[in-house]
Amino acid sequence: MTTKCNTVKILKILLVTCLTLVTLQYVINLVAYSYVSRFFGMELMFQRNISIVQYLPIFGKQSKSSSSFNKSVTVIPPVISTVKNLFPSNTSQINTSNINQSSTPAFISPNISLLTSKEPIRNESLPLCPLVPPKLVGPLATFTNAISFEEILKNNPDLQPGGRYKPKDCVARHKVAIIIPYRDRITHLQILLQNLHPILARQLIDYGIYVVDMTLPTSFNRAMLMNIGFAEALKIYDYQCFIFHDVDLIPENDRNLYTCPESPRHMSVAVDKFKYRLPYASIFGGVSALTKEQFLKINGYSNLYFGWGGEDDDMNGRIHRKGYKVIRYSVDVARYKMIKHTREKSNPVNPKRYKLINTGKNRQDKDGINSLKYKVEKIEFLPTYTYILTTINQTEVEAG
Numbered sequence: 096m097t098t099k100c101n102t103v104k105i106l107k108i109l110l111v112t113c114l115t116l117v118t119l120q121y122v123i124n125l126v127a128y129s130y131v132s133r134f135f136g137m138e139l140m141f142q143r144n145i146s147i148v149q150y151l152p153i154f155g156k157q158s159k160s161s162s163s164f165n166k167s168v169t170v171i172p173p174v175i176s177t178v179k180n181l182f183p184s185n186t187s188q189i190n191t192s193n194i195n196q197s198s199t200p201a202f203i204s205p206n207i208s209l210l211t212s213k214e215p216i217r218n219e220s221l222p223l224c225p226l227v228p229p230k231l232v233g234p235l236a237t238f239t240n241a242i243s244f245e246e247i248l249k250n251n252p253d254l255q256p257g258g259r260y261k262p263k264d265c266v267a268r269h270k271v272a273i274i275i276p277y278r279d280r281i282t283h284l285q286i287l288l289q290n291l292h293p294i295l296a297r298q299l300i301d302y303g304i305y306v307v308d309m310t311l312p313t314s315f316n317r318a319m320l321m322n323i324g325f326a327e328a329l330k331i332y333d334y335q336c337f338i339f340h341d342v343d344l345i346p347e348n349d350r351n352l353y354t355c356p357e358s359p360r361h362m363s364v365a366v367d368k369f370k371y372r373l374p375y376a377s378i379f380g381g382v383s384a385l386t387k388e389q390f391l392k393i394n395g396y397s398n399l400y401f402g403w404g405g406e407d408d409d410m411n412g413r414i415h416r417k418g419y420k421v422i423r424y425s426v427d428v429a430r431y432k433m434i435k436h437t438r439e440k441s442n443p444v445n446p447k448r449y450k451l452i453n454t455g456k457n458r459q460d461k462d463g464i465n466s467l468k469y470k471v472e473k474i475e476f477l478p479t480y481t482y483i484l485t486t487i488n489q490t491e492v493e494a495g
């Protein structure tokens with residue numbers, strides 16, 4: 096009898112304990128969730144912003160909700176999953192089902208505090224383009240097979256003669272000249288343009304592409320061609336920002352903005368050829384960005400580097416001697432593929448490069464953009480780029 100009573104008692108106690116535990120667990124879960132989600136709820140917050148981006152007019156006239164739209168875009172730019180189609184020639188047709196709601200942003204777009212200082216004058220009928228371009232994709236699949244210039248134009252039908260473009264629905268915040276020193280690399284140029292034009296359009300930049308070439312037999316002078324590109328582009332349009340771009344570097348991420356921040360910027364930070372690591376700390380070659388003002392203060396590149404090597408290390412010295420620091424975006428963003436190639440005969444390694452770098456300090460103010468001597472053979476405003484062919488007289492340049 097007593098044992099039966101005891102069993103019932105024990106069962107009762109067990110039942111009550113169980114119920115208490117379950118209730119307690121439920122309360123703990125509720126409390127914990129409300130706290131934890133505050134810290135780990137980034138994805139939820141992010142998704143909320145994406146849906147705002149999806150449903151509000153992007154370039155429409157000022158609507159009641161436009162301020163909240165701008166705010167949400169400024170805080171967290173929308174991330175659209177990597178799309179195979181690199182040519183959204185009509186970018187407004189991006190399928191919203193491509194928006195990958197579960198992915199968290201790998202990073203916040205770095206341009207927010209790094210805009211060029213002067214805001215362009217507003218055209219009264221159009222708003223200024225958003226601070227963070229809303230249609231950026233992030234990591235991109237790159238095209239590495241050359242297609243014809245006709246096809247590049249077909250894929251980018253809004254291009255103006257000379258490879259010029261500006262956003263249709265807003266006033267661009269940046270006027271950018273892309274300067275490409277060039278000699279006999281037509282397939283590289285095709286591959287680059289095919290990748291670059293859609294990226295620049297998505298970045299909402301007012302830009303032009305200038306391919307600067309020099310006649311044979313003079314050894315290639317990359318630095319001087321960049322100086323010439325700077326000078327000639329300024330005769331054509333009021334550019335405020337200059338991107339000096341090797342023809343064989345293909346950007347892999349459209350968040351690597353082709354704009355000029357407050358300091359000269361080295362853009363090709365992570366290149367596949369160098370295992371996506373910076374080969375050495377002071378490197379400034381590949382792709383780099385300077386404002387017109389910075390470039391003039393530095394006196395451009397040295398004109399004396401004929402043949403391969405040294406000119407960008409010289410430039411790094413010039414930048415630092417004028418009190419600037421070189422800045423870089425993170426390796427996640429500033430990524431490039433290099434098209435493989437062999438060294439050309441007309442671009443031999445320059446044996447004088449070390450001597451030139453070591454004596455650069457004394458020449459900086461008299462060798463550069465203020466001492467440019469060249470002849471323009473022709474300028475062609477081609478459908479996808481401006482071609483500038485020059486002749487450089489090496490003897491004359493070296494005589495100073």
Ligand SMILES: [Mn+2]
Pocket residue numbers: 341343
């Ligand atoms: Mn190369």
